[in-house]
Amino acid sequence: MDLQLNGKRVLVTGASKGIGLATVRAFVAEGAVVTGVARRASDELEATGAAFVAADLATPDGPQRMVEAVLAADPRLDVLVNNVGGGVLSSLDAFADPFDGGDDDWTTAFALNLDAAVRTTRAALPALVSARGAVINISSDSARRPAAAPLHYSAAKAALNSFSRGLAEKVAASGVRVNVVTPSGTRTPLMTDRDGFGAQVATVMGVDQQAFLKEVPRQGGMLTGELIDPAEIARAVLLLASPTMPSVIGSNWTVDAGSIKAS
Numbered sequence: 018m019d020l021q022l023n024g025k026r027v028l029v030t031g032a033s034k035g036i037g038l039a040t041v042r043a044f045v046a047e048g049a050v051v052t053g054v055a056r057r058a059s060d061e062l063e064a065t066g067a068a069f070v071a072a073d074l075a076t077p078d079g080p081q082r083m084v085e086a087v088l089a090a091d092p093r094l095d096v097l098v099n100n101v102g103g104g105v106l107s108s109l110d111a112f113a114d115p116f117d118g119g120d121d122d123w124t125t126a127f128a129l130n131l132d133a134a135v136r137t138t139r140a141a142l143p144a145l146v147s148a149r150g151a152v153i154n155i156s157s158d159s160a161r162r163p164a165a166a167p168l169h170y171s172a173a174k175a176a177l178n179s180f181s182r183g184l185a186e187k188v189a190a191s192g193v194r195v196n197v198v199t200p201s202g203t204r205t206p207l208m209t210d211r212d213g214f215g216a217q218v219a220t221v222m223g224v225d226q227q228a229f230l231k232e233v234p235r236q237g238g239m240l241t242g243e244l245i246d247p248a249e250i251a252r253a254v255l256l257l258a259s260p261t262m263p264s265v266i267g268s269n270w271t272v273d274a275g276s277i278k279a280s
């Protein structure tokens with residue numbers, strides 16, 4: 018199937034590893050011209066041939082400055098993938114708190130999981146309108162299973178869903194389609210790195226990280242019993258970005274192995 022993504026200009030945030038890296042690889046394979054953003058480059062991202070822009074998207078002016086740098090290199094932009102998100106808790110003590118930490122944890126989680134997408138989209142919207150392009154935001158099943166993750170993360174992702182749905186309606190007439198992909202547990206450095214969120218949870222649970230990773234699908238009600246391959250999330254992103262899907266507007270596609278039990 019030709020997704021008609023050949024030559025499209027694509028911007029992917031959180032692109033150095035995990036779902037973002039898989040998304041870059043998938044767009045490059047379709048012939049798209051991709052720019053990836055993260056705080057630091059990675060060998061894997063460099064190997065894709067994508068351009069790289071360094072930015073801390075959790076800062077108030079990071080997203081706008083990043084978009085300005087990307088558009089200075091090429092003012093055309095067809096697809097924006099707001100993938101950056103996740104994060105770690107400031108201390109293990111936060112796991113014992115019903116609020117999952119204090120104001121700093123909440124502010125940090127919202128900056129990375131909501132504000133970065135709002136600010137990046139705001140800065141990129143004029144270019145996306147010119148291209149009659151697409152925005153894809155990466156949410157989480159935690160938005161709909163809030164107690165299964167830190168509450169600030171779940172709440173920020175729920176707000177991202179609401180923002181995405183509302184923006185989709187406000188900009189549809191200008192030809193820009195906004196949609197969401199909702200993954201559940203996915204095998205990325207967020208889960209597998211020794212200093213990532215998965216390592217924190219494993220420590221709190223008192224198990225080694227491999228045991229924790231095996232446990233995630235069962236505890237999350239994932240019916241495959243397996244963590245998701247990031248390439249599978251990327252395939253959903255590509256389909257939503259494709260001009261062959263002009264009627265997909267304001268949707269939220271779950272790629273969650275059945276973890277969300279509501280219909």
Ligand SMILES: NC(=O)c1ccc[n+]([C@@H]2O[C@H](COP(=O)([O-])OP(=O)(O)OC[C@H]3O[C@@H](n4cnc5c(N)ncnc54)[C@H](OP(=O)(O)O)[C@@H]3O)[C@@H](O)[C@H]2O)c1
Binds near residue numbers: 072102156202
């Ligand atoms: N993995 C899962 O199980 C899962 C499940 C549901 C939803 N999700 C969502 O999927 C998305 C991707 O998650 P992932 O698991 O692929 O995460 P990941 O493996 O931790 O990768 C995160 C990416 O974001 C970049 N990043 C982190 N903080 C940044 C910042 N302040 N500014 C710019 N870039 C930053 C990282 O590079 P640097 O560190 O170099 O900046 C990296 O490229 C997130 O929105 C996450 O919430 C993940």
